[in-house]
Amino acid sequence: MELVAPLNAFGRADLAVAGGKGANLGELVRNGFPVPGGFVVTTHAYEPAVQGRDPRACPEPSEDVRQAIIGAYARLGGGPVAVRSSATAEDLPGAAFAGQQDTYLNVVGERALLDAVRRCWGSLWTERAVAYRARLGIDDAGVRIAVVVQSMVEAEVAGVMFTADPVTGDRAHLVIDASSGLGEAVVSGLVTPDHYVLDGRGRIAFTPGRREVVIRAAAGGGVVRERGEQARARRQAGGEAGERGGRLPDDVVAELGRLGREVAAHFGRPQDIEWAYAGGRLHLLQARPMTALPPPPVGTLNPIQRRLATVLLEYLPERPYPIDMSTWIPYGPVGLMRNVLSSFGVRRAFENFLQEEDEVVYRLLPSAPKPGPKALVAPFLVAAKAARYDPARWTGDRRFRDYLAAIEALRARDLRAMPWAELLRVPRQALALVSPVADLRVDYLPGTGLALLRLLVAVRLLGRRELFAELLHGARTRTTDTNRALERLAEVARRTGALEPGPPPAEFADALAAFLDEYGHRETASPILVTPPTWEDAPEVVLDLVKVLAAGSPAPEGPGAAEARPGPGERRAAEVRPGPQGSPAREEPDGALERLLAHPLLRRSKGGRARITRWVEAARAGVAFREDSHFSFMMPQPVLRRSLLELGRRLRDAGVLTAPEDVFHLRLEELEEIGDVATLRGAEAERLRETVGRRALKREELSGVRLIDPAAVFPPAETGDALLTGAPAGGGTATGPVKVIAKPAEFGRLAPGDVLVCPYTNPSWTPLFQHAAAVVVDTGGAASHAAIVAREYGIPAVMGTGTGTSVLADGQLVTVNGDAGTVRDAAPGAGAAPGAGAGRAARAGTVTGTVTGTVTGTVTGTVTGTVTGTVTGTVTGAS
Template identity: 70%
Template sequence: MKLVAPLSAFDRGDLATAGGKGANLGELVNNAFPVPDGFVVTTQAYEQVAQGRNTREQLERAELPDDLRQAIVGAYAELGGGAVAVRSSATAEDLPGAAFAGQQDTYLNVVGEQALLDAVRRCWGSLFTERAVAYRARLGIDDAEVRIAVVVQSMVQAEAAGVMFTADPVSGDRTRIVVDASSGLGEAVVSGLVTPDHYVLRRSGEIDFTPGRREVVIRGVEGGGVVHESGGAERAERLPDAVLTELGGLGRRVAGHFGRPQDIEWAYAKGRVHLLQARPMTALPPPPVGPLNPIRRRLATVLLEYLPVRPYPIDMTTWLPYGPAGLMGKVTRYFGLRQAFEGFLVEEDGVVYRIVPPSPSPSPRMLATPFKMMRKARRYDPARWTEDPRFRDYLAAAERLRARDLTAMSWPELVRMPRQALALVEPVADLRIDYLPGTGIALLRLILALRLLGLAEWYGPLMGGARTRTSDANQALERLAEVARRTGALKGGPQPEEFQREFAAFLAEYGHRESASPILITPPTWSEAPEIVLSLVEVLAAEPPKDRPRDPLEGLLTHPRLRSERRRARLARKVAAARAGIAFREDSHLAFMLPHPILRRSLLEMGRRMTERDVLDRPEALFHLRLEELEEITGLADLRPEDAERLRETVRARAVKREQLSGVRLIDPAEVFGAGDTGDALITGAPAGGGSATGPVKVIREPAEFGRLAPGDVLVCPYTNPSWTPLFQQAAAVVVDTGGAASHAAIVAREYGIPAVMGTGTATSVLEDGQVVTVNGDTGAVTAAP
């Protein structure tokens, strides 16, 4: 391998030799893109010098071996001498998941052999600047695994230069190209020293232009180096349309060649456009999904509520396709609806990148659906579903699998456990198929009866009064809070024996409940994160519980329109049947989560063993792998070193990509919930009832923050699930980014009689802790309070 080689000697596959920048530039050179001539001082040269030197100062003062010095000087002479740009090119930069933009150094207008050698050494040393080390640490990249090459190119003394994004970096729109430009060298734009001219190139050929201010102009000076000049007198001339058209064409070609949107540095000099760098755009929002019809919009609100966090690869290959979402997909297909719960998550580089709300379509079998539903509704009563032998068999099978000792299993036995846990769920879909028709028909009958009586507004409160396992869990939490108040369990020191006993009993009954999402396997359960439950108990124990409103059915049965005893009895039966359906829907979900902790524990046991063998750095790193990748491992003792390294590299790459996407939304909430005029309101959403209330905002983003809520706070959260609903007992109101008026959170809020506003899209980013607001659950508006 050469210490120094021309750019044309490399392509995109030479990351380990030329670094990210050098590999991409070599690819462009070899595909006839307008790139300035240059050469690469390879990573082998760096390794030769870096032996025994691992600090910035040592590398910058290092003596270069004669063969390396001669190779660099010779390549410089072949380039024609004169001014060059010297750019760092690390092996961990310009990747799909990590740009490392600005983390290593660049030196412009370098003139002379000695200045070039010094610049090369300083580029090497920049691998260990504080900012570069901190950036790698955030991404979990080991310093010892990174190497650095140096790219040397003929200097382009630019008249104008800047950056081009081949997709809109804010909206993610792939049909737009965004160009930032300013006078002089592009470093002024890249480093943020100027407010650049801003161009948006649309596919139609239309160009939007916003002039910049040219606060600073950077120019090369004769003899080497650059100067920063005041740009106040610089004329803010727009780039010629011909140059912008050429830039747009080049940008689309580069993006097409690399197969993804690109971040491109460019320069314009003497009538020519030059490309100085191309790397994948990182942290790019997904492209807009386009107009959503009411069905797709409704499905999107459900998905956002169920996906508060980005799924991992292990989610995508285990619980997501086989758990509740996969189960509902099987149910909807049976009744003739295709693509209702499939294909809604798109991956990129092995990491979930975006939500695309599905577009359900009817199949011919839907013609028979009404007959199927009537037949099943007559045969399967939701009030008696727990007596079904299939359900009893399911419970027994789940208990047998749960009781197995994972730690005593061989690796082949352990690696089969996930499939066995997932297989438990298969009969559950049949139970749902059989009992949901009775639920739907019971609800429909009640709705029609109430409408005929002119009492349709009673439907929501009546359903909120249904007894379910969720309401049982909430009442059990209240009893636990009462024990905590009475025994002083949460005041520090050892917990009283009575509280410990009650707490253990609660986790035994409800500990398999999910903490964040029912369709993901990676978030912990209540048993695995008991601090979440303790936070809920702490919130509830802060003051005595509110009096529960009486059952709405009692009030309804005294209504003047129900004077007939027969009419009251008939309506009471319809309410009981509808509530039994609601209970089936809720309770079956909780029961069907029983395989979840079995699956999760088996995965973490695999992760623990892989950590012991140094294949992973921690058990949870296994979440970055797919189930089929784990199943390919026949044993850990005989795992080949190259296979172990391949697994480690896969985990590293996906972890970096995931970290870069940490601030990127799976879908723009405005596409789902709209972005209309809020008028005087701070935020608006779907009104979910409950009147209005005023209080200080408390933004709670995850279950770990439950303990921060104080009585009388306005709970503002990104999503809710049954784990959150005990908080409603203390909250003055609830405002949620996701969900709708029919969501679980809205129903429970109405049950507690507190205002609720759902589907705001951005409440958690607009509202701030301590801000006093008024929440109107009837209009969906959240306004500033005096």
């Protein structure tokens, strides 16, 4: 219960008494680092001072505290000191609190020292400090403050040192910013500092600063600011050496680097260190963990790693939680892909691609898959499975029927009525259900792959390679079913006025409930995470999609437009409606197939035409299997998520968690260790609270840090005058205003004719494509779901741009070329090149160039160039 104690009385474990700054400095002193002498006014001195008082009023220290401070000051020598706040919630991994509490430099005399301590106490409650804690979820009630008092160093040069590059994350580089005078000029951003970078071999790269301001100690206490030229004139008038306050000698930089690396090694993580140089000596004034540090550069990824990273980035729009890492990531679609590849002899695919720091995911680094012994017989396995398992008939497999029945049984259970022990078993039960679908993928994907390969070879030999993608568009899938069901729901909303203010009409409410019952397990953000809500959990996402669709022209009536929903006994039982030869049924004219069959080599060969038709239908069935098995694979996810949130709700009611969603910061095995929530008390409850708080803090720290540098995945390409380049995903060219949609909650912002720019996509985004002029995505490739659906809708798509959402801004007029993979400025005078494009129903804006094909509905705006083909509806503007 000491009120005041010397720095060397504390170590890193004394956070609660000495605060973050005091604990870290004491640790450095104990281990022989050059730290100015000083003492700590502990939190035991602060607590009685604020007892029963408003802490924001900077309370006066009690008499015993005053005497303890004065005595320690006398033992320190009674000269000028630096007085620094040291809160119990600062200088921590995940919470630097940089500049949130006050520091006072060149404090002289007992009266000034006591006043500085009082003001440091009060700074714990400034508006900025309270707001910072609130953002990090730190409870004000648990925060205390100590004060560090150190002998003042009259620095000639001072600044900040990072023991890792704060921009690139390179742990081999040490970065130093320095300027003349006290380091306050550097840390407060008043100067452009000298910049030093030391690499792992000790080489120094130097960039001179400008020394706009110099802060120095004033006679009698406090500091003064001088303009740079004033400081230089004063030094010259005083006869000071020209080098004084200038560039640090290389040997001093090297010594500073050595100290920095030793401090980082001692604390076991990169450090943010304040330092001063005076009288030929270096002094360390503060050390804290670097926060928001990017993961280390990944170096050069091989083509396979880049391809895997492209897929994974598309699936990871947000950082996984610990509960994701222990449930849906290892057992869901990623686990499925790993199991499929391993069944054919490919090892290490999708293993350990997410790395954790402080028990929170901080880095994505795909491993390089390796062939195992089983790969030698993989061709025979593929051929055998392709011969036995036809993707067109996969829904008739008994395993799939049993899977649907098991899903229905689990969905029907009342989670809220379950006792704790029974509820704890539900997550594992939901995860166990996905295994049959993984087995189905292992069995039926070989047939899919061979059907696609066979068709590709055929169209190449016939010289019709350009038709390949279009030939695959004819497959009816559960994604197209979903989008058509959304169109029908939008039509109900339009007809009943459901989008007007007030309670929705009963007809629309019933239609929405039926839609969610059938399609509600669709993911909103990612298929490989359990933490984001599904459509069923977040119906507002569906309502936003309905608003977008209802804002356009009514959906055209045609075959299948009013297709009846499956009855209760048929729900989800028919993933693909069989057509000829068991292939997915078509509901539109088959133009691509007709053009292929018109080839001279096929025109006169009835057998050849029949064979090609079968091959096309088989390839379409394979595409449908890929889409529909994914649709089915996601069915257990909502049950899993709801069971976890029910566990979180009970932990909240027991006082362990603040909100049910806090359970996401725990791992499944940690939940399973809780014997009975009703008796959860004491140390076990506190341990869980501390774990959740620590991981939440780390997650918040990393909120602005990328999982991987996009440049490592999407290497910069020659762009010419393009704003962006990416993977060309087809669809021609279109021009329109940018609309950046960052997440599903923003779906309602998209207007017809906008260029949709987004960080990622998944099937739940594809209804937006009906009204977008084009789509530009940070992640993904030409084979991603978004690219496939964009081609089906005939809109240009550019995938894997890496930085589209940060480079482009709302309202910016751009031209998207889906064939070249470019996005160019289309503002007047920007010189956007015209090109071929495709019109669609209800697209407002400008279409530049030649529009070929069929335009159905209303095209508003200006159409320049040549319109060929069939135009049904109204063309408004010039043509």
